[in-house]
Amino acid sequence: MDPAAPDPRRLLLRTAELAADHLAAGIDAPVSQPALIADLVAALGGPLPETGQDPLAVVEALAREAAPGLVRTNAGRYFGFVEGGVLPASLAADWLASTYDQNAGFQVLSPTAAALESICAGWLLELLGLPGDASVGFTTGAQMANVAGLAVGRGEVLHRVGWDVDADGLHGAPPVTVVVGEERHATIGRALRFLGLGERRVVVVPADEQGRMRAEHLRSAIGDGPAIVCAQAGNVNTGAFDPLRAVCEVAHDAGAWVHVDGAFGMWAAASPAHRHLVDGIDLADSCATDGHKWLNVPYDSGFVVCADPQAHRRALRLSASYLARTDGGRDGTDWTPESSRRARAFAIWTALRSLGRDGVGAMVARCCDHSRRFVDLLLEDPAVTVLNDVVLNQALVRVGDDDAWTLAVAAEVQREGVIWLGTTVRRGVASLRISVSDHATTEDDIEVAAAAVRRAIAATG
Structure with a gap:
């Protein structure tokens, strides 16, 4: 068979069948398996084939051999990193986006992608x-959304003092003070490195016991020159929120740009019961969040939002004469660090339209309720201590009085494979980190998960 000319309908229908089989296995399959990378490489690798192979056989081999190394983050029982599941409607739309193969960078390449x-x-x-x-x-995720928002902030605070960083770079530019919270996410530091602002040059504002920036220390940290303040909506360990209104008011009074890293926490705004946590977010100059977390669209998906569209486009636009727009339309590449890119908006549009405002809010609230219930069930064991105020979907749980037991429990849970959760170290103390971010998680899943952790406590105690 000529591999360049397969029967596309037969190939795609079989692929859809394989995908449906994977999803149907759901909670009956282990969340993760002890797969060795070397075994996966041996099964999937070998010398590059000299001749092409039947595409259908290749796809079936991929599904078969890849299975032991897959982690089921979208079946309701994954509680490790802040990983959203995938809404079925968005999965279907993402398949269509790949089928249509639209380049969302430029309107002329896909008017539909631009409209979406x-x-x-x-x-x-x-x-x-x-x-x-x-x-x-529309970016790959919060990492690049943070890069984009901070790039706009860097350009704008320097523009205000008469320096054009886009034309003249940073050599000889007025120094920019970057203020961060003590418990900011690592993606902020990496974004600052990318932008030449230097991770070691930041001014750190202390955090309270939940990881929230202490706004009373902010004004002295900003100083008097060009400055950017990086706030946080949703601490990756505790779920806590910086006091966004106070941060924005103090920073703006000092002439600073405020960027909010809200990778998952910004979605609290969709839930009436949790909206108070993001009070003041509307005052921020730029924000970053993920779609592949709490909106539950497929990887990869993120958003950068800027209150000043002119500054946003000035910092990120792509300048090329043959690409210049004359009709006032939207080119996606002018608002992100990327040029050619996949049409992520297909999955996003489908998620938002299929759920509606109430559906997104209910999904966020349900995950938060599940997190609280998970903790309540674990507290029935006297060995368990909860280390944070569970205000969102994040919980930190410690077993016993030292790190060893906690780490052993996590290892046992992962070995069993019924659920998956990991660990973190915050302020020198190890804990289980529980995150509930999947639309598919049910009350029964929480009961099963708590029982799995309790079994692990008993087995390792």
Whole structure:
């Protein structure tokens, strides 16, 4: 068979069948298995084939041999990193996006992708309580959204003092003070390295016991020159929120740009019961969040939002004469660090339309309720201590009085494979980190998960 000319319908229908079989296995299959990378390489690797092979046989081999190394993050029983599941409707839309093979970088390459981005931008701003005239860029995730937002902030604070960083770079530029919270996420530091602002040059504001920035220390940290303040909506360990309104008011009074890293926490705005946590987010100059976390769309998906569209486009636009727009339309590449990219808005549009405002809010609230219930069940064991205020979907649980037992429990849970959760070290203390971010998680899943942890405590105690 000529591998360049397969029967596409037969190939795609069989692939859909394989995908459906994987999803149907659901909770009956282990969340993870003790697969060795070397075994996977041996099964999937070998010399590059000299001749092509039947595409259907290749796809079936991929599904078969890859299975031992897959982690089921979208079946309701994964509680490790902040990983959203995948809404079935968004999965289907993502398949269509790959089928259509649309380049969302430029309107001329896909008017549909450009229209969907424009629609989703408006829906997201409304859902997240952000100004309706803000600009939105669609990125791979919060890492690149943080890069984009901080790039806009860097350009704008220097622009205000007469320096054009886009034309003249940073050599000889006025120094920019970057202020961060003590418990900011690692992606902030990496973004600052990318932008030449230097991770070791930041001014650190202390955090309280839950990891929230102490706003009373902010004004002295900012100083008097160009400055960017990086706040956080949703501490990756505790789920806590910096006091966003106070941060924005103090920073703006000092002339600083405020960027909010809200990778998952910004979605609290969608839930009426949790919206108070992001009070003041509408005052921020830029924000970053993920779609592949709490919106439960497939990887990869993120958003950068800027209150000043002119500054946003000035910092990120792509300048090329043959690409210049003359009709006022939207080119997606002008709002992100990427040029050619996949049409992520297909999955986002489908998620938002199929769920609606109430559905997104209910999904967020349900995950938070599950997290609280998980903790309550674990506290029935006297060996368990909860180390944070469970205000969102994150919980830190310690077993016993030292790190060893906690780490042993995590290892036993992972070995058993019924659920998956990991560990973290915060302020020198190890704990189990529980994150509930999947639309598919049910009350029964929480009961099963708590029982798995209790079994692990008994087995390792």
